[in-house]
Structures are given as structure tokens and as C-alpha cells.
Amino acid sequence: MSSDQSIDELARMGEWLANGHNAALATVVATWGSSPRPVGSHLVINDSGEFLGSVSGGCIEGAVVAEALDVMAEGSPRTLEFGVSDEEAWEVGLSCGGAIKIYLEPVA
Amino acid sequence: MKGALREALQRARVDKVPVALVTQLExxxxxLVYSSDQSNAEISLGSSQLEEIRDMLRVARSGMLPGDEFFVRSYVPPYRLLIVGAVHIAQALSVMAAQCDYQVTVIDPRRAFATAERFQGVELCAEWPDEAMARLLPDAQTAVVTLAHDPKIDDPALIAALGSGAFYIGALGSRRTHGKRLERLTDLGLEDQLQRINAPIGLKLGGRGHAEIAVSILAQLIQARYGG
Incomplete structure (x- = not known):
């Protein structure tokens, strides 16, 4: 549970869009085990690769930003999963040993 | 996310209206689901689903609905913390609470205490606590903490807090000080409300420094909020 003093990532995303950028919104939709960021946490990304917010406390942000650029180009949302059982996790893994599911969507 | 929905979502957040964003992940x-209606209805939600979403919104919880088809992101206005007494502990508490996403107001009619220099970036209010409370109207998302150590300042704030729905009320002072306070408030006919006051304030962590006491107060506030 988190309240929203974070006026914040979504506001910044609105500014990017107003300035002619494309943007994507990543949201933590589920976590298993110990994960550093609660469900609902946001990361916003623009088409220059700038980002604000956090979905993991740092370990998978790079991978999410890379996926976000694809999502902006394609214009359709996708779901990402990261965890220690995932092959990829060794590259972009969650050192906390948890697992995390992220919904990544393009924003108009 | 469509532009119109994004704008409606930001409008609700700026206006401090609770709103849930419901997404069909596939x-x-x-x-957008509000406390009493919904808009941009691309998804046809059943009444039990709407009820579940509004239950989540009430407690600011985000997560999947049963069935794993829909994700609910609850956006609620920030909780408020009203600190009465612009004292040393308040300096530490106001900063720490803001980091925990509380919207903090420090109330103290003594202008020498409530200075912008001592409380950088914190909303200050130099009204008497009874006037400030009448204006700020503590509700179920508000905590009230009295730290002035002066009954002339603390008591009116406590009286107002006890007449409100504040989810947490705490008062600084030793057991002895609190005993006298209880006598005064009992004389005012508030006897059946007095157990709502957390005093001596804060979890027993053993710290004595002003920042350590601020941690113990904030810890108790977090515990009260989440029922931990």
C-alpha cells in the first residue's frame, strides 16, 4: 500500500508527452518472495531512454527501459516477469531472490 | 493508456479524489473506478468486482483481482500529519514523515519556533491549534501529534483531535505529565475518548535523541495505519 505524494512520475510523463515525446509506463503488478518495491510502483520511460521512478530498486530497470523502447515503437502493451528461476535473471537478476511481474504499456 | 484516461487520472490525483485504474492485462x-462511479468504461465489470475494487481503494491497496485477469492500481491522496509544537523533535519528524509520503503541517502560534529556517520546505501554520484544527479538519487519513509540552498549545489540539476521526493521536510527555493531562481532559467530559491518545508517545525503542524519538513516533504511526 502506498499513498501518492509521488505527484511525480505520472506528472513527469505528462510533461514528456506534452513536449512531443513518446512514453511508456511500467507498473509492478505482482511480486513473490522478497521484492524491494511494492505492487503498484511505477517507472516511466520516454523515447530518449530517460526514466523516473523505480520498479525494483535498481536491478532490472535497465532491462525494463530496453523493453519500453520496443513497446513505444510497437504501440502495444506487454507483461514482463523477472525472477531467479528465469534464465535471464542471471543477467538482469533480482539479487534479493524475489520475483516480479511488470505490466508495461505505451501511453498516449 | 489512452490520453483521455491519463488526463482524467491526473485530474483526480491533483484534485485529491481517490481513483482506481483497472487494467485487463490481456x-x-x-x-477508472471512483468511490461512487466509473468512467472510460472499456471493461464491463460485475457488481462484485466493483465492490472488490472499491474495497481496495478504501484501504489504498493495489493488486490483481481474483482470477488474475484484472490489475487494480489504487491512487489515494496522501495521508496527513499535523504536528503541534514546532520543537526539536518536530524538525526531525517532519522530514522523516514527508519521506514516508505524509503531507506534513507544523502548527505553532509561537512564531519564534515555527520559522522557515528551522523547517525548510515544511508547511507551517502560526494559528492557535484550535483554529488550525477547525480549518484543517483531521479525518481518518490524518494523524495528530502534540509535542509542544505546553498545555495551552497541546490541549486545544488534543480536544479537537478527539472530536475528529484522526486515525492516530499521540502526545509527548511523561506518564506523570500525561496523568495530569488526562485529569484536565476528563474535567471537560472527554473521558470515554481518552484511550485514543498514545502517551507516552511512540514505540518503546529506547532512544533519547530528538531524531530517535521522531523514529519511535513515526514507527507507531505506521503501525497504527497498517494495523501491524
């Missing part, structure tokens, strides 16, 4: 259809 396909990406989205609704």
Missing part, C-alpha cells in the same frame, strides 16, 4: 483495456 489486451490492455482500462477503466
Amino acid at each position: 489486451g490492455g483495456a482500462q477503466n
Whole structure:
């Protein structure tokens, strides 16, 4: 549970869009085990690769930003999963040993 | 997310209206659900689903609905913390609480205490606590903490807090000080409300420094909020 003093990532995303950028919104939709960021946490990304917010406390942000650029180009949302059982996790893994599911969507 | 929905979502957040964003993860259809209505209805939600979403919104919880088809992101206005007494502990507490997403107001009619220099970036209010409370109207998302150590300042704030729905009320002072306070408030006919006051304030962590006491107060506040 988190309240929203974070006026914040979504506001910044609105500014990017107003300035002619494309943007994507990543949201933590589920976590298993110990994960550093609660469900609902946001990361916003623009088409220059700038980002604000956090979905993991740092370990998978790079991978999410890379996926976000694809999502902006394609214009359709996708779901990402990261965890220690995932092959990829060794590259972009969650050192906390948890697992995390992220919904990544393009924003108009 | 469509532009119109994003703008409606930001409008609700700026206006401090609780709103839930519901997303069908397969396909990406989205609704905004408010406490009493919904808009941008791309998803046809059943009444039991709407009830579940509004229950989540009430407690600011985000997560999947049963069935794992829909994700609910609850956006609620920040909780408020009203600190009465612009004292040393308040300096530490106001900063720490803001980091925990509380919207903090420090109330103290003594202008020498409530200075912008001592409380950088904190909303200050130099009204008497009874006037400030009448204006700020503590509700179920508000905590009230009295730290002035002066009954002329603390008591009116406590009286107002006890007449409100504040989810947490705490008062600084030793057991002895609190005993006298209880006598005064009992004389005012508030006897059946007095157990709502957390005093001596804060969890027993053993710290004595002003920042350590601020941690113990904030810890108790977090515990009260989440029922931990």
C-alpha cells in the first residue's frame, strides 16, 4: 500500500508527452518472495531512454527501459516477469531472490 | 493508456479524489473506478468486482483481482500529519514523515519556533491549534501529534483531535505529565475518548535523541495505519 505524494512520475510523463515525446509506463503488478518495491510502483520511460521512478530498486530497470523502447515503437502493451528461476535473471537478476511481474504499456 | 484516461487520472490525483485504474492485462483495456462511479468504461465489470475494487481503494491497496485477469492500481491522496509544537523533535519528524509520503503541517502560534529556517520546505501554520484544527479538519487519513509540552498549545489540539476521526493521536510527555493531562481532559467530559491518545508517545525503542524519538513516533504511526 502506498499513498501518492509521488505527484511525480505520472506528472513527469505528462510533461514528456506534452513536449512531443513518446512514453511508456511500467507498473509492478505482482511480486513473490522478497521484492524491494511494492505492487503498484511505477517507472516511466520516454523515447530518449530517460526514466523516473523505480520498479525494483535498481536491478532490472535497465532491462525494463530496453523493453519500453520496443513497446513505444510497437504501440502495444506487454507483461514482463523477472525472477531467479528465469534464465535471464542471471543477467538482469533480482539479487534479493524475489520475483516480479511488470505490466508495461505505451501511453498516449 | 489512452490520453483521455491519463488526463482524467491526473485530474483526480491533483484534485485529491481517490481513483482506481483497472487494467485487463490481456489486451490492455482500462477503466477508472471512483468511490461512487466509473468512467472510460472499456471493461464491463460485475457488481462484485466493483465492490472488490472499491474495497481496495478504501484501504489504498493495489493488486490483481481474483482470477488474475484484472490489475487494480489504487491512487489515494496522501495521508496527513499535523504536528503541534514546532520543537526539536518536530524538525526531525517532519522530514522523516514527508519521506514516508505524509503531507506534513507544523502548527505553532509561537512564531519564534515555527520559522522557515528551522523547517525548510515544511508547511507551517502560526494559528492557535484550535483554529488550525477547525480549518484543517483531521479525518481518518490524518494523524495528530502534540509535542509542544505546553498545555495551552497541546490541549486545544488534543480536544479537537478527539472530536475528529484522526486515525492516530499521540502526545509527548511523561506518564506523570500525561496523568495530569488526562485529569484536565476528563474535567471537560472527554473521558470515554481518552484511550485514543498514545502517551507516552511512540514505540518503546529506547532512544533519547530528538531524531530517535521522531523514529519511535513515526514507527507507531505506521503501525497504527497498517494495523501491524
